Amino acid sequence: MAAPPDYPVVAGLPEVVAAALGRGVAVVQAPPGTGKTTLVPPALAAELPGRIVVTQPRRIAARAAARRLAGLLGEGVGRTVGYSVRGERRVAPGTRIEFVTTGLLLRRLQADPDLPGVGAVILDEVHERQLDADLTLALCVDVRANLREDLPVLAMSATVAAERTAQVLGAGDAAPVVTVPGTLHPVVEHWHPPPTRVARTDERGVTRAYLEHVATTTREALANDDGDVLVFLPGAYEVDAVCRSLTSAVGADVDIRPLHGRLPAQQQDLALTPGPRRRVVVSTAVAESSLTVPGVRVVVDAGFARRPRTDHRRGLAGLVTTWASRAETEQRAGRAGREGPGAVHRCWSQGDHARLDAHPVPEIETSDLTAFALELACWGSPDGAGLALLDPPPPTALAAARKTLSGLGALDPDGALTGRGRAIAAVGADPRLARALLDASPAVGTRRAAEVVALLGEDIRAPGGDLVAALRSVRRGGPGTRAWQDQAGRFARQAGDTGGHAGRGDLALGDDLAVGLVVALAHPDRIARRRTASGAYLMASGTGASLPEGALAGLEWLAVADADRAPGRRDATIRSAAPLDADLARLAAPALLASGERVIWERGRVVARRGEWLGAIELSSATLPDPPPDLVRAAVQEGIAADGIGALRWTDAGRSLRARLAFLHVALGEPWPDVGDQALLESLDRWLGPDLDRVRGTAGLSRIDTLAALRRLLPWPEATHLEEWAPERVRVPSGSSIRVDYSAERPVVAVKLQETFGWHPPRLARGRSGLVVQLLSPAGRPAAVTGDLESFWETGYPQVRADLRGRYPKHAWPEDPRTATAHRGTARRA
Numbered sequence: 001m002a003a004p005p006d007y008p009v010v011a012g013l014p015e016v017v018a019a020a021l022g023r024g025v026a027v028v029q030a031p032p033g034t035g036k037t038t039l040v041p042p043a044l045a046a047e048l049p050g051r052i053v054v055t056q057p058r059r060i061a062a063r064a065a066a067r068r069l070a071g072l073l074g075e076g077v078g079r080t081v082g083y084s085v086r087g088e089r090r091v092a093p094g095t096r097i098e099f100v101t102t103g104l105l106l107r108r109l110q111a112d113p114d115l116p117g118v119g120a121v122i123l124d125e126v127h128e129r130q131l132d133a134d135l136t137l138a139l140c141v142d143v144r145a146n147l148r149e150d151l152p153v154l155a156m157s158a159t160v161a162a163e164r165t166a167q168v169l170g171a172g173d174a175a176p177v178v179t180v181p182g183t184l185h186p187v188v189e190h191w192h193p194p195p196t197r198v199a200r201t202d203e204r205g206v207t208r209a210y211l212e213h214v215a216t217t218t219r220e221a222l223a224n225d226d227g228d229v230l231v232f233l234p235g236a237y238e239v240d241a242v243c244r245s246l247t248s249a250v251g252a253d254v255d256i257r258p259l260h261g262r263l264p265a266q267q268q269d270l271a272l273t274p275g276p277r278r279r280v281v282v283s284t285a286v287a288e289s290s291l292t293v294p295g296v297r298v299v300v301d302a303g304f305a306r307r308p309r310t311d312h313r314r315g316l317a318g319l320v321t322t323w324a325s326r327a328e329t330e331q332r333a334g335r336a337g338r339e340g341p342g343a344v345h346r347c348w349s350q351g352d353h354a355r356l357d358a359h360p361v362p363e364i365e366t367s368d369l370t371a372f373a374l375e376l377a378c379w380g381s382p383d384g385a386g387l388a389l390l391d392p393p394p395p396t397a398l399a400a401a402r403k404t405l406s407g408l409g410a411l412d413p414d415g416a417l418t419g420r421g422r423a424i425a426a427v428g429a430d431p432r433l434a435r436a437l438l439d440a441s442p443a444v445g446t447r448r449a450a451e452v453v454a455l456l457g458e459d460i461r462a463p464g465g466d467l468v469a470a471l472r473s474v475r476r477g478g479p480g481t482r483a484w485q486d487q488a489g490r491f492a493r494q495a496g497d498t499g500g501h502a503g504r505g506d507l508a509l510g511d512d513l514a515v516g517l518v519v520a521l522a523h524p525d526r527i528a529r530r531r532t533a534s535g536a537y538l539m540a541s542g543t544g545a546s547l548p549e550g551a552l553a554g555l556e557w558l559a560v561a562d563a564d565r566a567p568g569r570r571d572a573t574i575r576s577a578a579p580l581d582a583d584l585a586r587l588a589a590p591a592l593l594a595s596g597e598r599v600i601w602e603r604g605r606v607v608a609r610r611g612e613w614l615g616a617i618e619l620s621s622a623t624l625p626d627p628p629p630d631l632v633r634a635a636v637q638e639g640i641a642a643d644g645i646g647a648l649r650w651t652d653a654g655r656s657l658r659a660r661l662a663f664l665h666v667a668l669g670e671p672w673p674d675v676g677d678q679a680l681l682e683s684l685d686r687w688l689g690p691d692l693d694r695v696r697g698t699a700g701l702s703r704i705d706t707l708a709a710l711r712r713l714l715p716w717p718e719a720t721h722l723e724e725w726a727p728e729r730v731r732v733p734s735g736s737s738i739r740v741d742y743s744a745e746r747p748v749v750a751v752k753l754q755e756t757f758g759w760h761p762p763r764l765a766r767g768r769s770g771l772v773v774q775l776l777s778p779a780g781r782p783a784a785v786t787g788d789l790e791s792f793w794e795t796g797y798p799q800v801r802a803d804l805r806g807r808y809p810k811h812a813w814p815e816d817p818r819t820a821t822a823h824r825g826t827a828r829r830a
Contacts, residue, residue, distance in 0.1 A: 005038070005039070007035025007039055008030070008035065008180050008181065008182065008183050009036045009039050009180045010035070011180070012028070012030070012178045012179075013039060013040070015176075015178045016028055016040055016043065016044075016154070016178050017043050017044065017047050019176040019178065020047075020048070020120060021048075021152070023175060024150070024151070025144070025152070025153055025154070025169045025170055025175040025176075026152075026169075026175055026177070026178060027154070027155050027156075027157065027165050027169060027175050027176070027177045028040060028154060028155070028156040028157070028178050028180065029158075029162040029178065029179045029180065030156070030157075030158065030179070030181075031158050031181075031182035031184070031334065032158050032182075032334060032335070033182065033183075033184070033334070033335075034181075034182055034183070036124075036156050036180065037054070037065050037124055038065070038068055038069055040122060040154070041054050041069065041122060042073075044119075044122070044152070044154075045097055045119075048119040048120050048152065050119025050120070051095060051097070051098055051117055051119055052096060052097045052098070052118075052119055052120050053098050053100060053118050053122070054097065054098070054099045054121075054122040054124055055099075055100055055101065055102045055105050055121070055124055055133070056099055056100070056101060056102070056124055056125065057101070057102055057124075057125050057130055057133065058101065058286050059086060059088075059101055059261065060259075060261055060268045060291065061125075061291050062084075062085050062099040062101055063077075063085065063088075063099075063265060063269075064268075064272055064291055064292070065083075065099045066081050066082060066098075067269075068292065069081045069097065077090050078090040078091060078092055079092055080094070080096050080097065081095065081096070081098075081099075082097070082098050082099070083099040084099075084104055085100070086101065086103070086428070087487070087490055088265070102130065102132045102133045102136050103132050103428075106132055106135065106139070106375065109136070109139050109140070110375065110379065110425070113139075113143050113147055114143075114148060115143070115148065115151065119152075120152040120153070120154065121140055121152070121153045121154070122153075122154045122155075122156060123136060123137055123140070123153070123154065123155045123156065124156045125156065125157070125158065126165055127157040127158050129360070129362035129363055129364075129390070130363050131308075131363040131364055131372055134362070134364055134389055134390050134391070135372060135376075135387075135389070137169065137388070137390070138168070138384075138387040138388045138389045138390075139379060139387070140153045141153070141168065141169060141171055141387075142386075142387060144171075153169065155169055158331065162177050163177070164390060165390065169388075171388060184334055185337040185339070185340050185341045185342060186337065186341050186342075187299075187333050187334070187341070187342045187343060187344050188341075188343045189333070189343075189346065190221075190343060190344065190345045190346065191346055191348070191350055191353075192213075192217045192345055192347050193347075193348055194209075194347065194348075195213070197209075198210055205234075205237075205238075205321045206238050206302070206321055210302075210347075211233075211241045211242055211245070211302075213347060214300065214302045214347050215249070217345050217347050218231055218242070218246060218280060218300045218345075219246070219249060220345070221298050221300050221343070221345045222250065222278075222280065222298075225297065225298045225342075226297060226298075227278075227296065227297025227298050227342065228274070228279040228280070228281065228293075228295040228296045228297065229278075229281070229296070229298040229299070229300060230287060230293055230296040230299050230300070230332075230336070231281065231283065231299075231300040231301075231302070232284075232285065232287070232288070232299070232300070232301045232332050233284060233302050233304065234284065234285070234302070234304040234321050235260070235284060235319075235321070236260040236262050236284065237461060239258050239259070239282050239283065239284060240258060240479070242282050243256050243258045246282070250280070255275055255277050255278070255279045256279075256282065257270060257280065257281045257282070258271065258281075258282050259272070259281050259282065259283035259284070259286065259287060259293075260283065260286060261286060262458065263483075264482045271293070272291065272292075272293060272294075273294075274295045281293055281296070285306070287335070288335075292338075293335065295339070296335050296336060296338070296339070297336055297339065297340060297341075297343070298336055298342060298343050298344075298345070299332055299333055299336040299342070299343070299344045299345070300345045300347070301324075301332050301333070301344060301346050303323060303324055303348045303352075304321050304322065304324060305322055305323070305324040305325070305328060305360065306319045306320070306322075307319065307320060307322055307360070307361070307363075308320075308363055308366055308368065309366055320564070323356055324356065324360075325356055325357045325360045326356045326358055326359075327358060327359045327360065328360060329346065333346075362390070362391055364389070364390075364393055364394075365394060367397075368397075368401065369393055369398050369401035370401040370405060370431050370432065371431055372393065372401065373393075373402050373405055374405055374410060374417075374421065374424065374425055377405070377410070377411060377417040377421060378417055378421075378425050380417075382402070382411070382415040382416065382417075383398070383415070384398075402415060404431070405421065405431060407524075407591055408420075408421075408431060408432070408435045409435075410424050410425075410435075423438060424438065426494070427491070427494055427495075429457055429491070432523060433453050433456055433457055435521060436449070436453055436518050436519070436521040436522035437450060437453045437491055437494070437495050438495060439521050440453075440517060440518045440521050441495045443507050443509075443587075444507065444509055444517060445514075446495050447492050448511075448514055449491075449495060449518055450488045450489070450490075450491035450495060451471060451475075451484075451488045452514070452515050452518040452519070453488075453522070454484050454485075454487035454488035454491055455467065455470060455471055455474065456518075456519070456522060457487060458480055458483055458484050458487055461576075462561075462575075462576040464548075464550030464551055464552070465547070465548060465550055465552060465574060465575055465577055466550060466551045466552055466576075466577075466578075467519065467561055467576050467577060467578040468512050468515050468578055468579070469551065470576070471511065471515060472511070512579045513578075513580065513584060515559075515578040516558075516578040516580035516581075516584060517559070517580070517584050517587070517588060519577070519580075520559035520580055520584060520585060520588035521588045523559070523560065524540060524591070524615075525540050525541040525615060526539050526540065526541065526559070526560035526561070526563065527539065527540045527558075527559055527580065527585045527592075527614065527617065528540070528545055528558045528559075528560050528574070528577070529556065529558075530554075530555070530556050530557075535547045535548075535549075535553060535554075536571070537558060537560075538617055539563075539572075539615075539616070539617075540589060540592050540614055540617050541616065542615065542616035543563075543565075543572055544570060544572070545560065545563055545572045545573065546572070546573055546574065547574045547577070548573070552574075552577055552578075552579070555579050556581075556582075557579070557580040557581050557582060557584075557585055558574070558578070558579065558580055559578050559579075559580040559585075559588075560576075561575075561576045561577060562574075562575040562577075582619070585614055586614065589615070592613075592614050592615040593613070593614055594613050595611065595613070597609075597610050597624055597627070597628070597631070598610075598613060598621075598631075599624070599631035599632055599635045600616075601635045601636060601638055601639025606635050607635075608623070608624040608625075608627035608631070609622060609624050610622055610623075610624045632692075633692045637684050637685075640684060640688075641684075644677065645677045645680050645681065648688075648706050649703075649704065650706050651706065651707060653707045654705075656739075656742075657710050657711070657728075658675050658706075658710060659742035660722070660726040660728065661673060661675045661710070661714075662676070662742065663742045663747060663764075663769075664722075664726050664765060667764075667765035667768050667769050668725075668765055668766065668768070673713045673715070675713070683713075686712065687709050687712045687713045688704070688709050691705070725764055725766055726742070726747075726764055727762075727764070728740065730749060732751055732755045732756055732822065733755065733756065733757060733759045733821075733822035734754070734755035734756075734822040734823055734824050735824070736751070736824060738750070740771070744772070746769060746770070746771075746772045746787065747764055747769065747771050748771070748773075748774055749761075749772075750774040750776060750782075751773065751774070751776060752775075752776045752777070752778060752780070752824075753776060753777070753778075753783055753784075753800070754778070754811055754812055754822065754823055755823070755824060756773065756789065756822060757812075757814065757817045757818070757819075757820040757821060757822040758818055758819065758820065758822055759789060759822065760789075760790075761773060770788070771787075772787045773785070773787075775792075775800070777804055777807075777808065778804075778811045778826075783800050783803075783804060784796055784797075790818075793816075793817050810826040811826055
């Protein structure tokens with residue numbers, strides 16, 4: 001490189017290199033567009049021997065970064081600068097800088113933690129807090145501590161939250177933080193809320209009407225602003241839909257370029273290359289921070305992000321479309337100000353913007369952790385103890401992940417990795433899909449198993465939820481075919497010489513049942529059987545599911561690949577599935593087969609039967625007339641846990657006592673009990689136990705006296721002070737007994753102002769909390785609120801008196817309410 005480009009990061013390069021050579025660790029904090037991805041790697045390569053490995057969160061970003069840096073060196077990719085991504089590698093023996101996906105570096109660390117030949121590791125875009133990135137950072141810290149003290153590790157972030165990363169990277173002694181300020185040009189904000197009749201999302205995701213609103217906003221931006229336009233949408237489906245709409249509406253002098261991870265590399269490169277005509281690049285979040293899209297002066301933001309979400313209790317995991325955070329929308333807007341003054345067009349209102357979350361939630365808090373737990377086991381740290389993770393994995397999610405891996409045979413009873421676990425990890429896919437590939441290959445043929453697993457892994461939309469139709473579509477060259485073909489070929493090579501465990505040789509199945517078997521092997525807990533003629537199914541996990549109308553309607557058995565559950569709904573909705581039969585269900589999920597006596601809570605009642613089950617699915621059974629009481633109690637407890645504390649009948653007195661106890665728990669702490677939903681669910685035996693034996697259904701639940709049950713939680717002898725420290729009612733000077741509302745942050749009484757003359761409200765919770773008094777007009781309407789009645793008489797009452805005494809002349813409005821006589825009803829005006 002003759003002379004580095006005039007990027008802002010140039011001023012910080014000496015400090016970065018000094019930290020790498022001295023401490024061996026550093027955090028580079030710089031906004032997108034400052035040149036850190038382009039210039040930090042060659043600066044290190046000039047001072048360090050060995051190859052500089054740079055991670056990128058996505059394949060497209062790794063390829064683009066390598067091409068950009070190679071171009072600055074006047075070379076082609078694969079010489080001094082190369083890249084390695086899934087299914088493609090362009091490096092030479094003399095390559096000094098190699099861009100890789102984070103997942104690929106993770107595989108290399110697992111295969112050989114010494115990282116022979118690597119002179120330094122640069123972890124880019126760590127602010128995105130992807131699960132692989134968090135784990136790779138932790139493993140690099142572990143390698144430095146135990147194997148390669150000489151290995152410099154740098155983390156680069158585009159946000160200001162660098163301190164935590166510096167602490168983790170420095171193993172307690174914070175790594176140096178090199179901050180490079182950005183040089184963004186002004187970006188003008190425009191707000192485009194959709195018409196009131198347009199819903200942004202429905203149960204399937206972003207609505208077509210909202211996507212058309214995004215397309216309309218893009219056309220307005222084209223007409224009113226100069227420069228190329230970058231449009232942000234949450235996923236490939238939405239990108240393709242908006243591209244179709246724009247292509248039919250704009251002139252031939254504008255190129256519409258889609259950009260997402262499922263496109264062939266050639267099309268991705270086309271979107272990143274300025275053309276002879278004006279461009280509209282319609283992209284997923286891949287262009288948010290880890291990619292440079294030259295020529296952009298205008299951003300159109302749909303306002304959504306796609307995030308992992310997991311319902312561990314129901315065994316449902318997948319990607320959901322949510323509002324983006326403010327931090328993400330600011331990152332996107334910044335794309336418009338890199339090369340000159342620009343504009344951002346947001347497809348929502350300023351009011352909606354104020355309600356966005358400040359930052360996205362780290363993936364480790366919301367993701368399915370099965371693959372993460374397998375990586376931990378491969379590293380020899382099954383619970384992550386001792387690893388420098390930015391955030392610890394949630395215990396419930398990690399326990400669920402390890403249970404899944406045990407069911408796949410990847411972990412032994414002690415949680416250690418098995419030989420089968422190593423084989424599953426070697427596939428480099430979600431462990432469930434890897435298991436399906438290995439076990440389905442001898443049953444349905446290696447190539448067909450690989451095709452179905454690739455279909456599931458590439459997240460290709462199934463028309464009408466029919467995965468068999470989706471497989472036939474990609475075979476014919478439908479959307480996503482190229483990426484699917486590449487993946488299927490890779491999986492076929494990996495499974496070619498690996499024995500599976502399905503238990504039977506080639507079953508001579510047609511595509512319908514072959515797809516179903518592969519899906520069932522990947523997700524045995526989602527094997528589903530129809531239970532009503534209306535399309536309702538029960539999955540082996542115990543979750544109910546509904547099937548929209550389509551080609552699969554009416555089938556007795558289904559293998560469900562994807563299902564989700566909308567907030568507030570008991571049952572899930574099946575999004576994609578394939579046909580199955582009873583024999584294949586048994587073959588795919590032998591670990592779920594069980595026989596004996598079973599007592600369960602099913603749709604509000606206790607059901608007791610003797611028979612055979614596949615998970616929660618009943619294969620054969622007979623009524624059990626006199627079930628064991630302990631099984632009945634356990635079933636009722638599970639039912640309440642599933643349906644929530646609201647399944648019980650709560651009287652006003654019961655709700656009042658619960659609120660009072662909650663207040664004392666916050667104000668005084670132990671021994672006053674936590675009576676939140678989760679705490680009550682976890683202590684059912686203690687407070688509800690004696691009542692559970694009498695329950696056989698919802699009628700039995702409704703007969704439980706929750707007031708009496710809650711009293712079992714009262715601590716003694718402290719409970720003798722309950723009426724003093726958290727009274728249900730307080731008496732005011734007029735003689736009225738007023739209920740105290742404990743639902744707010746502080747206890748509240750609502751009382752007519754004339755009833756409080758001369759009152760000194762009591763202090764509650766052993767004097768630690770005052771009462772908030774809501775003073776009402778004679779008509780019972782709020783007149784004032786105060787937490788200090790004595791001060792109110794001095795400062796607030798004169799104004800209230802002036803406002804109300806003319807409206808209510810028959811009521812007393814004394815000048816000195818502290819000495820006046822309180823009363824109910826009317827009294828002579830003072």
